[in-house]
Amino acid sequence: MSLQTSISLSPTIIITFPYNQYNTVVSGTCSVLIIQSSVNYTNPCTSSINVVTIVVDQDNFPLIQSGSIQITIYSVQNPNNWANLGTGNFQIVTQSKGGITVDQNTNFGSIGIAPPYITRCNII
Numbered sequence: 001m002s003l004q005t006s007i008s009l010s011p012t013i014i015i016t017f018p019y020n021q022y023n024t025v026v027s028g029t030c031s032v033l034i035i036q037s038s039v040n041y042t043n044p045c046t047s048s049i050n051v052v053t054i055v056v057d058q059d060n061f062p063l064i065q066s067g068s069i070q071i072t073i074y075s076v077q078n079p080n081n082w083a084n085l086g087t088g089n090f091q092i093v094t095q096s097k098g099g100i101t102v103d104q105n106t107n108f109g110s111i112g113i114a115p116p117y118i119t120r121c122n123i124i
Contacts, residue, residue: 011064011102012095013054013071025050026075033072034061045073064094 017025026047032054034041041061045054052073056064094103 010058010097011056012097012099013056014093014095015052015054015071015073015090016093017050017052017090019050025052025077026073027077028075031074033070033074034064035070035072036065036068 026045030045030047030052032043032045032052034043034054034056039061041057043054043056043061045052047053054071090108091106092104092108093101093106096102
């Protein structure tokens with residue numbers, strides 16, 4: 001994703017997946033990897049049914065600069081009705097420490113999900 005505005009002092013990144021496709025977004029412990037300008041930082045997150053919330057630790061990552069940023073969410077679970085679908089559109093909102101929306105994309109493109117493949121086949 002790409003931010004239009006730099007954010008300092010514990011910004012919050014909220015990623016909302018389509019509600020009708022998820023019972024839970026993250027299975028297990030919620031954590032993310034944030035990469036910007038060759039700086040890698042693992043940060044905890046919280047998740048609800050279809051929302052992942054990341055409060056960036058200002059001691060370890062004091063400034064998220066405008067421009068390109070990569071966020072990897074670990075333990076994401078595929079949607080319930082994934083067959084020939086994708087995630088549907090989702091949204092990303094970035095807020096300053098005071099909860100003021102600084103940047104957002106409310107119609108981020110969907111992510112395609114392929115059906116499982118067969119790892120072994122027995123012919124009788």
